Amino acid sequence: MSNGTVDGAPPEAASASKGARRPGARRRRPGELLGYVFIAPAVLYLAVFLLVPLVQGIAMSFTDTRLINPAGGEPVGFDNYAQALGADRFWNSLLATLLYTAATVAGTLALGTAAAVLVNRAFRGRALVRGLLTFPYAMPTVAVALVFAWMYNQSNGVFNRGLGVLGVGETGWLTDPNWGMASVVAATVWKVFPFVMLVVLAALQSVSAELYEAARIDGADALSTFRSVVVPHLAPTLRIVALLMTIWSIRRFEIIFLLTGGGPVEKTNTLVINVYRTAFSDQDLGLAAAIGALGLIVSLAVTCVFLLVERRESQREEAS
Amino acid sequence: MKLKRTVARLLVSTALLAFVLFAGFPVYWMLNTALTSDTELYKSGQDWWPHAERLPGVPDALADVPIGDWLLNSGFIAFGTTMLSLLLAVLGAYALSRYRFHGKGAAAFLLFSTQMLPEALLVVPLFALFGMLGLLNGLGGLVLANTAFAMPVALFIVKSAIDKIPYEIEESARVDGCPRYGQLTQIVLPLVTPSIAAAAVVTFFDGWNEFLFANTFLTDSEKWPASVGLATFVGQYTTPLSSVMAAAFLFSLPAIVFFVLMQRRIVSGLTAGAVKG
Numbered sequence: 377m378s379n380g381t382v383d384g385a386p387p388e389a390a391s392a393s394k395g396a397r398r399p400g401a402r403r404r405r406p407g408e409l410l411g412y413v414f415i416a417p418a419v420l421y422l423a424v425f426l427l428v429p430l431v432q433g434i435a436m437s438f439t440d441t442r443l444i445n446p447a448g449g450e451p452v453g454f455d456n457y458a459q460a461l462g463a464d465r466f467w468n469s470l471l472a473t474l475l476y477t478a479a480t481v482a483g484t485l486a487l488g489t490a491a492a493v494l495v496n497r498a499f500r501g502r503a504l505v506r507g508l509l510t511f512p513y514a515m516p517t518v519a520v521a522l523v524f525a526w527m528y529n530q531s532n533g534v535f536n537r538g539l540g541v542l543g544v545g546e547t548g549w550l551t552d553p554n555w556g557m558a559s560v561v562a563a564t565v566w567k568v569f570p571f572v573m574l575v576v577l578a579a580l581q582s583v584s585a586e587l588y589e590a591a592r593i594d595g596a597d598a599l600s601t602f603r604s605v606v607v608p609h610l611a612p613t614l615r616i617v618a619l620l621m622t623i624w625s626i627r628r629f630e631i632i633f634l635l636t637g638g639g640p641v642e643k644t645n646t647l648v649i650n651v652y653r654t655a656f657s658d659q660d661l662g663l664a665a666a667i668g669a670l671g672l673i674v675s676l677a678v679t680c681v682f683l684l685v686e687r688r689e690s691q692r693e694e695a696s
Numbered sequence: 697m698k699l700k701r702t703v704a705r706l707l708v709s710t711a712l713l714a715f716v717l718f719a720g721f722p723v724y725w726m727l728n729t730a731l732t733s734d735t736e737l738y739k740s741g742q743d744w745w746p747h748a749e750r751l752p753g754v755p756d757a758l759a760d761v762p763i764g765d766w767l768l769n770s771g772f773i774a775f776g777t778t779m780l781s782l783l784l785a786v787l788g789a790y791a792l793s794r795y796r797f798h799g800k801g802a803a804a805f806l807l808f809s810t811q812m813l814p815e816a817l818l819v820v821p822l823f824a825l826f827g828m829l830g831l832l833n834g835l836g837g838l839v840l841a842n843t844a845f846a847m848p849v850a851l852f853i854v855k856s857a858i859d860k861i862p863y864e865i866e867e868s869a870r871v872d873g874c875p876r877y878g879q880l881t882q883i884v885l886p887l888v889t890p891s892i893a894a895a896a897v898v899t900f901f902d903g904w905n906e907f908l909f910a911n912t913f914l915t916d917s918e919k920w921p922a923s924v925g926l927a928t929f930v931g932q933y934t935t936p937l938s939s940v941m942a943a944a945f946l947f948s949l950p951a952i953v954f955f956v957l958m959q960r961r962i963v964s965g966l967t968a969g970a971v972k973g
Contacts, residue, residue, distance in 0.1 A: 410791075410795065410876055411791045411794075411795025411796070411797040411800070412791075412797055413791075414787045414788065414791035414795070415787070415788050415792065415800075415803050417783075417784050417787055417788070418784040418785065418787065418803075418807070418847060418848075418851060419803050419806060421843070421844065421847065422806055422807070422810065422844060422847075422848070423806075425840060425843070425844035426810060426813060426818065426844050427806075428821075428825070429818050429821035429825055430813065430817075430818065430821070432824065432825065433818065433820060433821035436820070436821060436824070441824075446824040446827055447824060447827070490711070490715075494708060494711055494712050494715065495712075497708070499712075505712065505715075505716060507956045508716055508719060508720055509715060509716065509719045510719075510955065510956055510959055511719055511720065511723050511956075512719055512723075514901075514948075514951050514952040514954075514955030514956060515723065515948045515951065515952060516904070516905040516923060516947060516948055516951055517907065518905070518907055518922075518923045518926050518927050518930075518944070518947075519726070519926065519944040519945075519948040520722070521927070522726075522926060522929060522930050522940065523722045523723075523725060523726040523729070523941070523944070524722065525930050525931045526725075526729060526937065527722065527725060529933075532738055532741075532742070534725060534742070537741065550931075566718070566719070566722065570719070571963070574959055574960070574963040575963055578963065598704075620811070623811055623812050624811075626814070627812070627813070627814030627816070629814065629815060629816045629908055630907050630908060633908075634907075634927055634930045635930070648814045648817065651814075651816050651817055651820070652816050652819065655819075655820045655823075656912065661820055661824070665821070668816075668817035669817075671814065671817060672813070672814075672817060675812060675814070676812070679812060
């Protein structure tokens with residue numbers, strides 16, 4: 377396979393970089409061949425461990441493969457897709473994914489941006505505060521799930537104890553169908569908002585002092601400076617962060633799996649959780665692969681919409 | 697006017713304090729729980745303030761959980777993931793930053809698309825593939841699977857650092873007769889060491905924290921990393937909870953320390969992939 381990529385290089389580039397390997401050879405620009413040699417290991421690695429499994433997974437979605445015999449399985453055409461699309465479970469799981477994604481993206485962007493704006497100001501102990509605010513992002517997800525499951529605990533958890541002081545009755549945060557999704561979203565937002573904060577903070581710090589100065593001379597107050605100087609400057613960053621947050625929310629597995637496992641009554645059974653449960657609890661690899669392929673289509677569609685919006689917006693910004 | 701400014705300052709300070717409490721409380725509560733006995737946790741109720749005088753008892757409490765063995769396994773997986781990822785990432789980053797070749801855009805897209813592929817969708821075919829290759833139930837297989845997801849992030853971190861080095865330095869070395877790989881190892885790598893360190897931190901803790909593949913591929917509990925071992929306690933309150941929380945804190949501490957030290961470079965690399973994709 378590596379020969380294939382190397383052979384793909386045009387002959388003049390190949391001879392140019394052959395010369396480059398000899399010390400002292402003169403060459404005007406980096407040749408193509410060595411570029412292939414350096415990128416090949418990474419690309420081949422991803423081909424073997426991501427593309428091949430992806431293709432295999434899609435192929436598996438057209439078979440009746442079971443967990444007991446993952447290499448076997450007879451072709452069944454579109455049966456798995458028909459079964460997936462015909463079941464309420466799939467549509468419920470699509471809805472759960474969209475709800476989880478929308479709530480997580482909105483929550484992390486709002487909190488992350490607010491935190492970034494606050495930390496961007498100069499004050500004593502700023503480095504310490506910024507460090508503290510990134511703790512959640514650095515903490516391993518399993519540890520986050522452990523402590524949140526304990527805080528959400530119905531009879532001994534700190535949330536119900538705190539609310540009990542206020543005279544509010546106990547809530548089963550992770551077991552009540554009305555609260556399951558909100559509790560998982562809250563834990564996720566807590567974990568991920570520092571990422572948004574750090575990215576937005578970096579963008580804020582690249583707003584030049586002259587811009588602020590110009591706004592001040594024009595007599596703008598803090599709020600209108602923020603609106604007319606800072607917000608336009610942040611817009612491209614916020615769009616990228618929103619894209620990343622969306623993609624990551626659609627694929628996020630661990631925190632949901634550990635906190636609720638898809639429950640209560642499938643309220644948090646997002647597509648990725650659904651795939652995993654279908655494969656390893658129901659042991660139906662074919663159906664799981666079909667749900668997975670459908671999930672991938674959803675995630676690609678969302679990304680395409682984002683990239684289209686991004687292109688239009690950045691063209692508009694360049695024009696104005 | 698002066699009053700208005702004082703009020704604004706007060707509001708900002710309150711908001712900052714609220715954020716610090718919000719971000720810090722679960723971490724604090726983990727520590728507090730680690731220092732509380734089970735009778736208090738389940739009966740009389742947990743104190744709001746930690747019993748710092750119980751710190752000396754924590755090492756004994758940790759013996760309830762085989763956290764030492766688990767952390768060794770986590771360390772092995774993390775170290776292997778780091779080494780393999782960095783090797784592939786540094787070479788690839790150099791190629792993407794310094795060479796022009798056909799299919800470069802496609803290569804960059806392939807690298808970015810790993811951000812989009814859910815591990816949970818790939819775990820089924822990878823499970824089948826690893827079953828055929830005899831890689832299930834081994835730490836080596838986990839290194840291979842983790843590297844596929846960690847390496848592209850490392851690559852973008854290193855690439856954005858190489859992009860900032862003026863090409864003229866290598867140019868003059870080349871004129872002086874320095875071969876291509878020498879330009880990479882003797883000129884470029886020393887200049888991007890801080891970013892390679894950041895990439896190492898990211899990939900190390902990717903391997904350290906990883907749960908899904910480890911939980912799916914390992915059947916032998918002796919091979920469990922801490923993520924899988926500790927996950928068995930989520931929502932289970934049979935083992936003393938204080939011991940579990942102490943173990944979880946021990947597991948989290950290195951990740952928190954290293955991430956806080958390296959945060960800026962890590963974040964710039966994570967977003968750089970998206971900008972170029």
